[in-house]
Amino acid sequence: xxxxxxxxxxxxxxxxxxxxxxxxxxxxxxxxxxxxxxxxxxxxxxxxxxxxxxxxxxxxxxxxxxxxxxxxxxxxxxxxxxxxxxxxxxxxxxxxxxxxxxxxxxxxxxxxxxxxxxxxxxxxxxxxxxxxxxxxxxxxxxxxxxxxxxxxxxxxxxxxxxxxxxxxxxxxxxxxxxxxxxxxxxxxxxxxxxxxxxxxxxxxxxxxxxxxxxxxxxxxxxxxxxxxxxxxxxxxxxxxxxxxxxxxxxxxxxxxxxxxxxxxxxxxxxxxxxxxxxxxxxxxxxxxxxxxxxxxxxxxxxxxxxxxxxxxxxxxxxxxxxxxxxxxxx
DNA sequence: AATCTGGGCAACCGCTATGCT
DNA sequence: GAGCATAGCGGTTGCCCAGAT
Numbered sequence: 117x118x119x120x121x122x123x124x125x126x127x128x129x130x131x132x133x134x135x136x137x138x139x140x141x142x143x144x145x146x147x148x149x150x151x152x153x154x155x156x157x158x159x160x161x162x163x164x165x166x167x168x169x170x171x172x173x174x175x176x177x178x179x180x181x182x183x184x185x186x187x188x189x190x191x192x193x194x195x196x197x198x199x200x201x202x203x204x205x206x207x208x209x210x211x212x213x214x215x216x217x218x219x220x221x222x223x224x225x226x227x228x229x230x231x232x233x234x235x236x237x238x239x240x241x242x243x244x245x246x247x248x249x250x251x252x253x254x255x256x257x258x259x260x261x262x263x264x265x266x267x268x269x270x271x272x273x274x275x276x277x278x279x280x281x282x283x284x285x286x287x288x289x290x291x292x293x294x295x296x297x298x299x300x301x302x303x304x305x306x307x308x309x310x311x312x313x314x315x316x317x318x319x320x321x322x323x324x325x326x327x328x329x330x331x332x333x334x335x336x337x338x339x340x341x342x343x344x345x346x347x348x349x350x351x352x353x354x355x356x357x358x359x360x361x362x363x364x365x366x367x368x369x370x371x372x373x374x375x376x377x378x379x380x381x382x383x384x385x386x387x388x389x390x391x392x393x394x395x396x397x398x399x400x401x402x403x404x405x406x407x408x409x410x411x412x413x414x415x416x417x418x419x420x421x422x423x424x425x426x427x428x429x430x431x432x433x434x435x436x437x438x439x440x441x442x443x444x445x446x
Numbered sequence: 447a448a449t450c451t452g453g454g455c456a457a458c459c460g461c462t463a464t465g466c467t
Numbered sequence: 468g469a470g471c472a473t474a475g476c477g478g479t480t481g482c483c484c485a486g487a488t
Contacts, residue, residue: 224454
């Protein structure tokens with residue numbers, strides 16, 4: 117027998133929220149909080165809504181200090197930086213942008229930012245075709261969509277800086293890391309080198325107590341009234357502050373700025389001061405993923421259900437020097 | 447003016463993680 | 468440890484609207 121539904125689907129209203137519903141929900145939560153039980157909340161206040169729907173409405177729309185639209189360039193860069201590093205972990209990305217919701221960022225990325233970054237330089241298509249053999253390899257097939265997308269972004273970035281590099285028959289041109297020199301500590305090929313500092317220090321620094329690869333839990337509404345601590349994210353018990361945006365991100369904002377170059381600069385082959393180092397390509401976990409696929413598959417956390425790899429999880433493993441791999445693999 | 451098309455965004459769905467008994 | 472309820476997350480859907488035809 118399957119699990120009982122969280123609500124009576126037949127008697128639950130769907131679709132857009134009315135101002136009256138918003139007012140009811142907002143007033144109740146502001147006065148009494150969620151009571152730690154979203155499922156029971158709609159009944160308490162006489163809303164014919166699913167508890168999950170109430171939670172989503174509160175988190176994404178009614179919660180105080182929510183910002184909608186009008187993303188700044190600084191926010192663009194942070195989103196790009198984190199997406200390239202950790203992929204579509206929207207809740208984590210949102211944690212670094214106070215007032216922004218994961219849904220908002222996800223929509224913004226899917227509808228605007230991604231196109232902004234990937235849609236440039238259509239004339240580069242023929243060059244990319246020259247690498248078709250590499251892209252069609254079994255190795256590439258085993259990579260997650262997210263990793264491929266991030267790799268595509270990085271390759272594009274590479275092509276901007278070294279236009280001839282994509283003519284190379286090798287799929288492993290030298291990919292300079294997307295970091296400034298300050299964040300690279302001892303070049304130990306750890307995730308600390310490419311995960312923004314807050315993550316490296318507070319999220320990756322400790323192995324999970326249960327030996328499982330980390331999962332993150334958004335704690336924004338876990339307080340009793342759902343109002344306090346609107347920006348703290350838990351990762352296996354370690355909290356990171358969301359009050360401190362990644363201004364000191366390990367990934368140089370100037371590097372991300374390269375994504376946002378205007379077409380004229382591209383045409384002129386100009387760059388704006390990113391990708392100065394030529395030492396390695398370990399700056400991005402999408403490449404780490406590729407290497408792992410061919411050589412170190414055992415290090416990977418393979419989600420056999422979905423068939424996808426999780427590059428953030430890998431970043432966790434590789435980024436934790438003291439982490440016991442054997443323990444993880446047991 | 448009517449219809450079509452695509453973008454933007456709110457909301458929903460399904461799955462996994464977590465906590466409790 | 469098992470089973471269940473709930474929370475949370477990310478992907479997807481579908482509606483609305485503006486611009487194009």
